[in-house]
Amino acid sequence: MSLLNFLVRRIIYSVFVLLGLSIVIFLIARVMPGDPARMAVGARAPQWVVDRLREQMHLNQPLVVQYGYWLSDAVRGDFGLSLITQRPVTTDIKEFLPASLELVFFSGLLSAVGGIGLGIVSARYKDTWIDNVVRVFSYFGIVTPSFVFAILFILLFGFTLNWLPIIGRVHEQTAVPPLVTGAITVDALLAGQFGTFFDALRHLLLPAISLAMGSIAQEARITRSSMADNLSKDYIASARALGIPERVVMGRFLLKPSLIPTVSILGLDIASTLSVAFLVELIFNWPGLARYGMNAMLHKDLNAISAVILVLGAAFVTVNIIVDIIVAQLDPRIRLSATRSA
Amino acid sequence: MAEEVSTHRGSVASITPEQIKEMERASRRENLGRNWYKFSRNPLSVIGVVTVILLILLATLAPLVAPFPKHAGPFTDFAHAKLPPEWGHLFGTDQIGRDVLSRIIFGLRSSLLMGVVVLALVVPPGVLLGLLAGYFQGMWIEAVIMRITDIFLAVPPLILALAVASVLEPNLWNGMLAVSLMWWPWYTRLVYGLAVALRNEYFVSAAEVTGASTAHILFREILPNTVSPILTKMSLDVAWVIIIGSMLSFVGLGVQPPEPSLGTMIADGARYLPDQWWIAIFPALAIVVVVLGFNLLGDGVRDMFAAQET
Numbered sequence: 001m002s003l004l005n006f007l008v009r010r011i012i013y014s015v016f017v018l019l020g021l022s023i024v025i026f027l028i029a030r031v032m033p034g035d036p037a038r039m040a041v042g043a044r045a046p047q048w049v050v051d052r053l054r055e056q057m058h059l060n061q062p063l064v065v066q067y068g069y070w071l072s073d074a075v076r077g078d079f080g081l082s083l084i085t086q087r088p089v090t091t092d093i094k095e096f097l098p099a100s101l102e103l104v105f106f107s108g109l110l111s112a113v114g115g116i117g118l119g120i121v122s123a124r125y126k127d128t129w130i131d132n133v134v135r136v137f138s139y140f141g142i143v144t145p146s147f148v149f150a151i152l153f154i155l156l157f158g159f160t161l162n163w164l165p166i167i168g169r170v171h172e173q174t175a176v177p178p179l180v181t182g183a184i185t186v187d188a189l190l191a192g193q194f195g196t197f198f199d200a201l202r203h204l205l206l207p208a209i210s211l212a213m214g215s216i217a218q219e220a221r222i223t224r225s226s227m228a229d230n231l232s233k234d235y236i237a238s239a240r241a242l243g244i245p246e247r248v249v250m251g252r253f254l255l256k257p258s259l260i261p262t263v264s265i266l267g268l269d270i271a272s273t274l275s276v277a278f279l280v281e282l283i284f285n286w287p288g289l290a291r292y293g294m295n296a297m298l299h300k301d302l303n304a305i306s307a308v309i310l311v312l313g314a315a316f317v318t319v320n321i322i323v324d325i326i327v328a329q330l331d332p333r334i335r336l337s338a339t340r341s342a
Numbered sequence: 343m344a345e346e347v348s349t350h351r352g353s354v355a356s357i358t359p360e361q362i363k364e365m366e367r368a369s370r371r372e373n374l375g376r377n378w379y380k381f382s383r384n385p386l387s388v389i390g391v392v393t394v395i396l397l398i399l400l401a402t403l404a405p406l407v408a409p410f411p412k413h414a415g416p417f418t419d420f421a422h423a424k425l426p427p428e429w430g431h432l433f434g435t436d437q438i439g440r441d442v443l444s445r446i447i448f449g450l451r452s453s454l455l456m457g458v459v460v461l462a463l464v465v466p467p468g469v470l471l472g473l474l475a476g477y478f479q480g481m482w483i484e485a486v487i488m489r490i491t492d493i494f495l496a497v498p499p500l501i502l503a504l505a506v507a508s509v510l511e512p513n514l515w516n517g518m519l520a521v522s523l524m525w526w527p528w529y530t531r532l533v534y535g536l537a538v539a540l541r542n543e544y545f546v547s548a549a550e551v552t553g554a555s556t557a558h559i560l561f562r563e564i565l566p567n568t569v570s571p572i573l574t575k576m577s578l579d580v581a582w583v584i585i586i587g588s589m590l591s592f593v594g595l596g597v598q599p600p601e602p603s604l605g606t607m608i609a610d611g612a613r614y615l616p617d618q619w620w621i622a623i624f625p626a627l628a629i630v631v632v633v634l635g636f637n638l639l640g641d642g643v644r645d646m647f648a649a650q651e652t
Contacts, residue, residue, distance in 0.1 A: 017492055021493050023493075024494070028505055140634075142637070143581065145629060145633070147592055151623070155622075155623065159615060160616065275501040276498075278593075279592060297504055297595070298593070305505055305508065312498075
């Protein structure tokens with residue numbers, strides 16, 4: 001009951017945050033010099049067409065009224081037409097979002113497994129050469145921007161070693177599975193096309209690792225330091241004194257509380273890969289929402305820009321709520337205090 | 343000051359205000375020396391400082407130290423295009439014959455300028471809003487400021503910065519403006535948290551009951567106690583601002599050609615992978631060095647202040 005209570009409060013608050021975000025986006029889109037109606041019909045259209053469109057787009061009314069119209073359309077899923085694709089923005093988003101989610105999910109998986117794994121190894125072999133290698137790796141992982149990783153990986157794994165493909169989601173000649181979820185790996189498995197599945201996985205690898213490197217490094221560092229902190233606590237000493245096997249002490253007593261900070265940072269990192277994906281998708285020509293958004297920005301396609309940011313904002317807020325729930329499940333102190341206050 | 347001293351009539355009555363100022367200066371020098379000692383105990387921090395100083399020198403003295411200063415501008419020399427690294431061109435030349443090393447050195451200018459200008463634009467308003475929201479906790483001022491802050495923090499700063507930069511004319515200054523618009527909330531949130539804790543301290547209550555003005559309490563009582571976390575955050579943020587700046591120029595929303603910037607150099611060079619790898623790889627490594635230098639420096643500053651508190 002208390003969790004539900006907490007959840008409802010978080011969701012209501014998030015809706016207000018998103019409303020605020022929509023105001024910010026609307027203002028950004030209107031700061032733009034130039035006439036949106038003129039841009040929509042092109043420079044050669046006669047003036048009366050522009051005038052009629054201005055009327056239709058409510059551009060002659062006060063800003064607040066314009067925002068009201070824009071918002072009521074947006075809530076119903078209508079963001080207008082995209083200037084680049086000449087299709088409803090919502091259609092575009094439906095088409096491009098799954099590819100981005102697939103990439104972000106896969107990169108999140110890599111960060112979780114890679115980061116926590118490296119952190120555990122580093123803490124287990126603390127102050128040996130293994131630990132030092134992981135720490136140096138983490139430092140470089142944190143300071144190197146993901147687009148630099150992308151370039152380095154393309155050169156190394158794509159060209160020099162020729163191990164992995166560097167462009168697109170599947171090979172040109174690979175049969176694309178029937179569209180169900182839009183994520184090719186999942187669709188291929190559903191259709192039983194294992195060849196396509198592995199091909200799609202190979203294409204996912206480089207962009208996903210480029211995205212994940214920073215957060216793998218971050219997670220490794222945090223897991224290591226929080227395990228090292230907890231290792232010197234009294235409850236570990238008493239568990240050992242009671243003769244509980246070291247494997248159980250490490251795996252259950254030490255790992256679980258040590259993962260709490262890792263999980264909260266991981267959530268933030270996954271959410272921010274949504275934004276870094278803007279560059280990585282562009283580099284790998286990944287047909288996702290971020291590449292679509294980036295192209296929209298480069299072509300000043302305001303309807304598409306607004307919609308993409310709002311969708312990503314909603315995704316960001318949702319991920320944060322999920323992380324809060326997971327952390328509450330991991331940490332009995334938060335769970336219990338929520339019960340007591342309710 | 344003079345009044346305070348005169349209450350201890352006798353032994354210390356002979357101290358003049360000038361002498362007090364001199365003593366204050368001496369103690370400040372001593373603190374500085376102690377901080378530097380703590381900071382320099384970690385060799386990594388010293389490497390960071392040295393790197394940053396070298397980078398700043400390179401950037402400011404670019405016309406003197408770059409081997410081919412003219413190559414930073416609109417310059418073409420197709421006879422010497424795409425030369426691999428060699429003695430004359432340590433990092434090779436790019437697709438139109440410009441020396442990559444010279445362009446990297448000039449490219450440092452916009453990166454470093456970005457870091458400095460954005461923080462200078464962001465910290466004062468961010469801190470001021472944080473102080474106000476924290477001190478007036480529970481009043482409408484806090485609600486308004488912190489809810490607006492939440493909205494900006496609801497989306498990763500890069501996305502909004504890209505969006506703002508894209509609707510403006512693409513150039514270095516608008517890029518800085520875009521990043522600044524998205525960066526202040528982090529300072530507001532930081533200072534807000536500190537101010538909420540500090541407003542209940544006795545020295546703040548004491549100032550309140552003696553009738554000190556709000557400005558005095560905010561800037562003379564609370565602000566000085568938030569300086570070290572703010573400085574720590576600033577020194578760590580320089581690196582992130584530089585990364586975001588390079589991302590903006592990578593996608594073409596920052597510095598415009600022919601002016602060199604590390605981001606645009608990587609984007610241009612990526613088209614010549616893998617055969618002319620040096621065009622993209624050296625600027626990419628340059629970004630790593632810049633960010634690494636500032637990060638080591640930032641970690642050093644953080645550890646220095648952390649050591650102070652214990």
